[in-house]
Amino acid sequence: DQQVKQNSPSLSVQEGRISILNCDYTNSMFDYFLWYKKYPAEGPTFLISISSIKDKNEDGRFTVFLNKSAKHLSLHIVPSQPGDSAVYFCAATDGNNNDMRFGAGTRLTVKP
Amino acid sequence: NAGVTQTPKFQVLKTGQSMTLQCAQDMNHEYMSWYRQDPGMGLRLIHYSVGAGITDQGEVPNGYNVSRSTTEDFPLRLLSAAPSQTSVYFCAVAGGAGDGELFFGEGSRLTVL
Numbered sequence: 001d002q003q004v005k006q007n008s009p010s011l012s013v014q015e016g017r018i019s020i021l022n023c024d025y026t027n028s029m030f031d032y033f034l035w036y037k038k039y040p041a042e043g044p045t046f047l048i049s050i051s052s053i054k055d056k057n058e059d060g061r062f063t064v065f066l067n068k069s070a071k072h073l074s075l076h077i078v079p080s081q082p083g084d085s086a087v088y089f090c091a092a093t094d095g096n097n098n099d100m101r102f103g104a105g106t107r108l109t110v111k112p
Numbered sequence: 113n114a115g116v117t118q119t120p121k122f123q124v125l126k127t128g129q130s131m132t133l134q135c136a137q138d139m140n141h142e143y144m145s146w147y148r149q150d151p152g153m154g155l156r157l158i159h160y161s162v163g164a165g166i167t168d169q170g171e172v173p174n175g176y177n178v179s180r181s182t183t184e185d186f187p188l189r190l191l192s193a194a195p196s197q198t199s200v201y202f203c204a205v206a207g208g209a210g211d212g213e214l215f216f217g218e219g220s221r222l223t224v225l
Contacts, residue, residue: 004154032212043116043202043216044155089154093212100212101171102147102154 003027004092006103014111019077021106023090026071030092030101035064035075038087038105047088048075080110115139118203118217125193125224133188133220135203143206144186145214148172148199155202161186193224 005024013019023033031052036044050057050064050073057064063076077084090103119134137144145160157170161180175197177189190197200221204214 002154006154009152034212036214036216041218043204043218044214045216046213049213091155091212100157100214102156104152104154 001026002101002104003030004090004101004103006088006090006106008106009104010107010109012109012111013080015082016079019075019080019084019108019110021075021077021088021090021108023073023075023103024071025073025092025101027092027094027101028071029094032093033064033066033073034091034093034100035062036089036091036102038089044089077108080108082110082112084108085110116203116205116215116217118201118220120220121218122221123223125190125222127194127224129193130189130191131193131222132190133201133203133222135186135188135217136184137186137203137205137215138184139205139215140183141205141215142183144180145170145204145206146176146178146186146188147202147204147216149202149219150199158188158201190222193222195224198222198224 034049035047037047038044048062066073087105087107089105093100117136142163146158147155156172159178161167200219203217
C-alpha cells in the first residue's frame with residue numbers, strides 16, 4: 001500500500017515562475033515530512049523538511065506547507081531555475097528512520 | 113570525504129546467480145539502510161540496521177540478505193537473482209540531526225536477465 005502519494009508524475013514550468021509539487025499521505029502516524037531532490041545517475045539529496053507541529057517551513061527559494069487535516073503537503077519553489085530540473089520525492093516518517101515511506105516522485109522541468 | 117560509497121555502479125546478472133552490493137560510509141553513523149527504486153513506485157525500504165550486529169527487515173525484504181559486522185559497511189546480498197530484482201539500489205545513512213534526514217549513495221543499477 002502506498003502511504004505516500006505523488007499523483008503528478010511530471011511538471012513543467014517556465015524559469016522565474018513558481019513550481020508547486022504536491023504530496024498526499026494516508027498514515028496519520030506520520031509526524032515528519034521531507035522532500036528529496038534527485039538528479040539522473042545520482043542518489044537523492046535532502047532538500048527541506050517539516051515537523052507535524054508546524055504548517056510551514058521556509059529555506060531560501062523553497063517552502064514546504066503542511067495541511068494535517070487534509071493529509072497533504074506541498075513544496076513551493078520560487079523563483080524556479082533551470083537547475084531545479086530534477087525528480088522530487090516526498091517522504092514521511094513516524095519519527096523512526098526504520099519506516100520512512102517515499103512517494104513515486106515528480107519530475108520537474110524548468111524551461112529557460 | 114566520500115560520505116556513502118556504493119559498488120558496483122552497474123551489474124548484469126543471469127537468473128539464479130548471486131551477488132553482493134557493497135555499501136561503505138565514512139560518516140560514523142549508526143543507521144544504514146537499503147532501498148530499491150522502481151518506476152512509479154518511489155523508493156522502498158529493503159533492510160536496515162541501527163548498529164553493528166543488528167539488522168531488520170523493511171517493506172520489501174524477500175530475496176535479500178544483509179549483515180552488519182562493522183559500523184562502516186552494510187552489504188546487500190542477492191542469493192538467487194530474479195528478473196523482479198532488476199532495479200536501482202540505494203544505500204542510505206541516517207544523519208546525526210535526529211530529523212530523519214537520510215544521506216544516499218549514488219546508486220547501483222542491477223539488471224537480471
